[in-house]
Amino acid sequence: MNILEERCAKYTLPQEFMEQGIYPYFRQIEGKQGTEVQMEGKRVLMFGSNAYTGLTGDQRVIDAGVAAMQKYGSGCAGSRFLNGTLDIHVKLEKELAAFVGKDDALCFATGFTVNSGVISQLVDRNDYVICDDRDHASIVDGRRLSFATQLKYKHNDMEDLEKQLQKCEADRVKLIVVDGVFSMEGDLCKLPEIIELKKKYNATVMVDEAHGLGVFGRQGRGVCDHFGLSDDVDLIMGTFSKSLASIGGFIAANKSIINWLRHTVRTYIFSASSTPAATASALEALHIIQNEPERLAALWDVTNYALNRFREEGFEIGDTESPIIPLYVRDTEKTFKAVAFAFREGVFINPVIPPACAPQDTLVRFALMASHTHAQVDEAVVKLKKVFQELEILK
Numbered sequence: 001m002n003i004l005e006e007r008c009a010k011y012t013l014p015q016e017f018m019e020q021g022i023y024p025y026f027r028q029i030e031g032k033q034g035t036e037v038q039m040e041g042k043r044v045l046m047f048g049s050n051a052y053t054g055l056t057g058d059q060r061v062i063d064a065g066v067a068a069m070q071k072y073g074s075g076c077a078g079s080r081f082l083n084g085t086l087d088i089h090v091k092l093e094k095e096l097a098a099f100v101g102k103d104d105a106l107c108f109a110t111g112f113t114v115n116s117g118v119i120s121q122l123v124d125r126n127d128y129v130i131c132d133d134r135d136h137a138s139i140v141d142g143r144r145l146s147f148a149t150q151l152k153y154k155h156n157d158m159e160d161l162e163k164q165l166q167k168c169e170a171d172r173v174k175l176i177v178v179d180g181v182f183s184m185e186g187d188l189c190k191l192p193e194i195i196e197l198k199k200k201y202n203a204t205v206m207v208d209e210a211h212g213l214g215v216f217g218r219q220g221r222g223v224c225d226h227f228g229l230s231d232d233v234d235l236i237m238g239t240f241s242k243s244l245a246s247i248g249g250f251i252a253a254n255k256s257i258i259n260w261l262r263h264t265v266r267t268y269i270f271s272a273s274s275t276p277a278a279t280a281s282a283l284e285a286l287h288i289i290q291n292e293p294e295r296l297a298a299l300w301d302v303t304n305y306a307l308n309r310f311r312e313e314g315f316e317i318g319d320t321e322s323p324i325i326p327l328y329v330r331d332t333e334k335t336f337k338a339v340a341f342a343f344r345e346g347v348f349i350n351p352v353i354p355p356a357c358a359p360q361d362t363l364v365r366f367a368l369m370a371s372h373t374h375a376q377v378d379e380a381v382v383k384l385k386k387v388f389q390e391l392e393i394l395k
Helices: 003-009 013-020 059-072 087-100 111-122 137-145 158-166 191-201 255-264 276-291 293-312 332-344 374-390
Strands: 036-039 042-046 104-108 128-132 149-153 174-179 204-208 235-239 249-253 324-328 350-352 363-367
Touching (some): 042 374, 128 158, 149 158, 158 191, 191 204, 332 350
Parallel strands (some): 128 174, 204 235
Antiparallel strands (some): 104 249, 235 249, 324 363
16 A cells, blocks of 8 residues: 555544444435425425526426537537537626626636636736635635635624735735535625725725625526625626526626636637537526526525524524525534434435534534425424434424
């Protein structure tokens, strides 16, 4: 066994949880994702998905993907930079740019590679990247890949953000990157205050709308639109793997920024294009959410209902303002047990442990879709209360 193998062999934590029967990852789903799924041959309520619009099993989206595969084939066999640009890539980019109120957009094969590639390419060694300390891992990796000075501010603490901006040289790029909706806790960034500081210190703002698109704003245009600040945000990022029922991501900005990124971002130039099926599926989902306002209304109806139910039953849910509802456990082993016991009861939820949160803030993440019903929420709340009481999380 060589040195690397010896080092990896010492990592046995997953096996320890497997032996206890509470390992919560890589659970197999045996069919389409929806509000109910088949797992281990039984019906399970799905409250662990990011499919806020409930479109992952929509036949129109499926048909669009199948038709694109029939027309264009299964893949593009190259990068967008060379042979991998299809007309539907360009169409999707134009429609996304218009949707979020920007001049132009670029589509990437994954949302992660948007943040990891774009952030590092926007700044150089004399510049600054400033991030909320609860930003998504893809934002963290993007700033780590840059040569810029990296600064962090305490979560949603605008006084601390201003302190970080005061450390920066006035004539250098000061890139503030923030999640619109924080994916684990469900709260929103303080975008109005961030924009005030942007203007005061001549900074640049990039907002990750991964969990805001399809959820907030007019027709689901996102948190930037929700606050009426799309024009003041310089770059808007989004993903296709949540509300747009596909896989991929995009960045939208003015023409000069997009022109720079189109010709310099390594994760765009050196990655294969998103598949025809994924591109067409995202495009169809974008059309649906714009044409079916009742879908967004249904999402907020069931979200508000669930928030009230969890509060009534005494769960600690923090400051969430979204369809992401954190149920705080504050103990890693109990968090894993809560997920395992919930599955035993027929409810799928996800664990959130470090590094996705602080050690004292472990939680299970309960997420809603527009297609969930009040009855499904009630069933889940009753079963989760039983689990939380069994584990002495709820008294």
